[in-house]
Amino acid sequence: MLRQPDSVRPGAAGTDPAIRNPSRQEQHTAMGHQGAGKGFTGGQRLVAAGHALVLAVALSACTGGTSSPGTAATPNPAGSGSSRTGQAAPPAPEVLQKLDVGLQLPWSVVFLPDGTAVVSERDSARLVGIRDGRATPIAEVPGVVPGGEGGLLGLAVSPSFVSDRWLYAYLTSETDNRIVRMQLKEDADGPSGLGTPEVIFPGIPKASTHNGGRIRFGPDGMLYVGTGDSQRREQPQDTDALGGKILRLTPEGRPAPGNPFGDNPVYSYGHRNVQGLAWDAEGRLWASEFGPDVDDELNLILPGGNYGWPLVTGAPGRSGLTDAKVVWPSTSEASPSGLEIINGVAYTGALRGQRLWAVPLDGPTAGTPVAYFTGGYGRLRDVARAPNGDLWVLSNNKNPDFALILRSQP
Ligand SMILES: [Ca+2]
Numbered sequence: 001m002l003r004q005p006d007s008v009r010p011g012a013a014g015t016d017p018a019i020r021n022p023s024r025q026e027q028h029t030a031m032g033h034q035g036a037g038k039g040f041t042g043g044q045r046l047v048a049a050g051h052a053l054v055l056a057v058a059l060s061a062c063t064g065g066t067s068s069p070g071t072a073a074t075p076n077p078a079g080s081g082s083s084r085t086g087q088a089a090p091p092a093p094e095v096l097q098k099l100d101v102g103l104q105l106p107w108s109v110v111f112l113p114d115g116t117a118v119v120s121e122r123d124s125a126r127l128v129g130i131r132d133g134r135a136t137p138i139a140e141v142p143g144v145v146p147g148g149e150g151g152l153l154g155l156a157v158s159p160s161f162v163s164d165r166w167l168y169a170y171l172t173s174e175t176d177n178r179i180v181r182m183q184l185k186e187d188a189d190g191p192s193g194l195g196t197p198e199v200i201f202p203g204i205p206k207a208s209t210h211n212g213g214r215i216r217f218g219p220d221g222m223l224y225v226g227t228g229d230s231q232r233r234e235q236p237q238d239t240d241a242l243g244g245k246i247l248r249l250t251p252e253g254r255p256a257p258g259n260p261f262g263d264n265p266v267y268s269y270g271h272r273n274v275q276g277l278a279w280d281a282e283g284r285l286w287a288s289e290f291g292p293d294v295d296d297e298l299n300l301i302l303p304g305g306n307y308g309w310p311l312v313t314g315a316p317g318r319s320g321l322t323d324a325k326v327v328w329p330s331t332s333e334a335s336p337s338g339l340e341i342i343n344g345v346a347y348t349g350a351l352r353g354q355r356l357w358a359v360p361l362d363g364p365t366a367g368t369p370v371a372y373f374t375g376g377y378g379r380l381r382d383v384a385r386a387p388n389g390d391l392w393v394l395s396n397n398k399n400p401d402f403a404l405i406l407r408s409q410p
Pocket of ligand 1: 270297307308309313314324
């Protein structure tokens with residue numbers, strides 16, 4: 001069942017004046033204002049669904065109507081399928097709760113098996129536990145040297161956490177970006193401290209920007225790592241360098257068996273700054289990535305794939321390079337950070353774009369992105385599914401920040 005448009009809460013409605021006019025013609029004008037007039041590569045076009053009436057137009061795609069912005073007919077140069085006139089726009093997420101618990105620049109949220117959320121704060125290097133709506137500081141991760149976009153970044157929970165209690169973190173140190181793991185101590189009130197960090201993978205290049213930082217265990221039990229080019233443009237195309245890559249590691253930090261370049265941690269290359277990793281129900285890996293001043297990307301990741309940076313951005317169809325599945329031509333609308341896939345919809349939080357993007361997926365094909373909450377909650381850094389199915393979203397506005405808890409779908 002699709003949520004009815006009138007269930008979009010007033011607090012969740014977009015505040016961008018450019019999307020207040022619901023008529024299709026005006027919406028096209030609005031897209032021009034927002035810099036989306038160039039259109040999404042691959043037949044994608046902006047659907048600004050922060051307004052209930054606009055959402056109603058989007059939802060009409062379900063009925064196969066041809067006037068919907070969700071039924072773009074532009075040929076898809078990515079070769080991943082033409083527009084999908086029967087493809088439904090994702091229903092609007094419902095805001096269940098806004099957790100004002102004094103977070104400071106949160107970067108990543110992960111969940112323990114009992115549902116406790118663990119949040120990393122980039123600059124303070126603190127880990128914060130959230131259970132039943134209450135936040136408790138866990139510990140400060142030692143060895144973090146914040147600066148620019150670096151600091152305490154991504155977190156990942158061991159697939160066998162119940163027995164090993166490992167919490168993994170990607171952090172910026174004095175000399176590099178590195179992955180550590182720490183045993184999480186717990187008392188009756190929840191997580192209460194950390195064991196000594198064990199460095200399992202050092203040597204990822206650091207810089208003031210483009211540090212990557214997302215880590216996540218895949219369905220194969222391996223640890224996937226999104227790195228950035230660290231302002232070293234020669235690294236992404238060099239499969240012997242760690243910058244501008246998605247890495248695939250064993251839980252101990254070794255190159256995972258079966259990697260495409262042999263005994264090498266590199267899984268895919270030619271990336272600029274990977275910020276989100278998520279798997280769909282069929283086990284495909286998708287990744288969000290910041291472009292330069294143009295062409296933010298959602299990519300379908302294949303082992304050994306070359307995603308183009310710095311040779312190309314977006315989906316130019318260059319031989320030997322893998323096109324993005326979704327391209328946001330204007331990074332002012334996107335900067336897609338954390339990524340999560342629920343019920344066939346990829347959600348990504350936009351930093352500069354200050355909105356939640358939802359991209360319906362159909363196998364290896366990405367549909368038309370839909371925007372929610374434009375301007376409503378500021379910059380969004382991470383999205384993650386809780387064990388109960390809720391979608392958590394972290395803001396990144398500087399002091400104080402908060403977590404939104406959404407019901408992603410009825
Ligand atoms: Ca690319």
